[in-house]
Amino acid sequence: MDKYTFLQEYNVDRHHTDAIKWDGMEAEFGQSDLIPLWIADTEFALPKAAKKALLNRIEHGAFGYSLTPKSYYDAYFKWQKDRYQIELHQDWMRFGTGVVQSIVNMLQVLTEPDDSVMIMQPVYYPFANVIKNNRRQLVVTALKNDHENYTIDLDDMAQKMESKAVKVLILCSPHNPVGRVWSESELEAVFALCQEKHVRVICDEIHHDLIVGQRPFVSALSIKDGLYRDNLVVLDSPSKTFNMSSLLVSHVIIPNPQIRRKYDQFVLRQALPQGSLLGKVAAEAAYHYGQEWLDGLLEVVKANEQYVREHLLEAYPEIEIAPLEGTYLLWVNLKKVVPEAKLKQVVQQKAHLAVDFGAWFGNGGAGHIRLNLATEPRYVKEAISALICAIDENHSNF
Numbered sequence: 001m002d003k004y005t006f007l008q009e010y011n012v013d014r015h016h017t018d019a020i021k022w023d024g025m026e027a028e029f030g031q032s033d034l035i036p037l038w039i040a041d042t043e044f045a046l047p048k049a050a051k052k053a054l055l056n057r058i059e060h061g062a063f064g065y066s067l068t069p070k071s072y073y074d075a076y077f078k079w080q081k082d083r084y085q086i087e088l089h090q091d092w093m094r095f096g097t098g099v100v101q102s103i104v105n106m107l108q109v110l111t112e113p114d115d116s117v118m119i120m121q122p123v124y125y126p127f128a129n130v131i132k133n134n135r136r137q138l139v140v141t142a143l144k145n146d147h148e149n150y151t152i153d154l155d156d157m158a159q160k161m162e163s164k165a166v167k168v169l170i171l172c173s174p175h176n177p178v179g180r181v182w183s184e185s186e187l188e189a190v191f192a193l194c195q196e197k198h199v200r201v202i203c204d205e206i207h208h209d210l211i212v213g214q215r216p217f218v219s220a221l222s223i224k225d226g227l228y229r230d231n232l233v234v235l236d237s238p239s240k241t242f243n244m245s246s247l248l249v250s251h252v253i254i255p256n257p258q259i260r261r262k263y264d265q266f267v268l269r270q271a272l273p274q275g276s277l278l279g280k281v282a283a284e285a286a287y288h289y290g291q292e293w294l295d296g297l298l299e300v301v302k303a304n305e306q307y308v309r310e311h312l313l314e315a316y317p318e319i320e321i322a323p324l325e326g327t328y329l330l331w332v333n334l335k336k337v338v339p340e341a342k343l344k345q346v347v348q349q350k351a352h353l354a355v356d357f358g359a360w361f362g363n364g365g366a367g368h369i370r371l372n373l374a375t376e377p378r379y380v381k382e383a384i385s386a387l388i389c390a391i392d393e394n395h396s397n398f
């Protein structure tokens, strides 16, 4: 589907629908008059086939306890196999209500209080929060940054895994916020290191359908024909792809039978929910019929990215923008044009943008902003001209 058809058919107004991005702006930023390019969801309705499946189910009217039908696995497995050559098995699969919730559960299963857990910053900030909130020791390895081209610092990882006795690595693949789609050789190096150092990997692949650059996505499950499968769990979800976070369904993929057994015991002890009926109804239809819809979404994101790049760099060539390989989140380094201390004033108070500020993402994030491009082009255009004016104004007052 081209971007015009996509926007015509799927763009919706989320004001006053209890959308956090719009209706929760005041609570987060203290103002409600900002252009919302923050929290990672989209302004778009899910594929029509998914909405129809939901409506049919709602029409039925009974919502008692339900199981996950075989047709759900078939639809999801086919999607993963056709697009990424990932081979899945039903006995590996468990369900949750969200990827972050599943990370918390996995931390309980794979670690003890005070164990060390490593993350690669800058990274999605709930990783650090859940580690600390669950009384685990946070160990940070910083990504290497060469003018916003990010790579993994294996030496630093190896040294800290050893010195801090790291038990688990939480890997973000593709990586939010720097937009990297890790190559198979990069992943292989990380997984080989983790194997050597006896570090288990929780691999968060929630953004894996959102591939906008040239580099193909490789799942941790597929590296070297599954060589590292026993040492990892993969978490993903239809929620980021199809904009259905509030339908509460995530996948917990555990190839290792021992980890699976421990996880199942944990689920029993905690009486954890296994996703939601309506989430599975919508996702099954989306996996069946959502291919064209996803193409349309990615066209919108690519066009928005191109717009930002052209206009921001034309005004200020010293701004550095990370290549967007995956996710719909653009990572922009404003350090050379806005002093760090004035970033909030320029971006929020002057330009009236609600963005995720880089400092939220930890080590290496300061001076950056993260722009959510899964939105109508008019918001991106307004945001970029407002940002350029705000930087201009700040320069002339300097």
Ligand SMILES: Cc1ncc(COP(=O)(O)O)c(C=O)c1O
Residues within 6 Å of the ligand: 040, 097, 098, 099, 100, 101, 124, 172, 176, 204, 206, 207, 237, 239, 245, 250
């Ligand atoms: C890397 C990553 N993991 C997890 C999530 C959130 O997932 P969930 O809403 O399923 O907890 C996000 C949302 O932005 C994310 O970027």
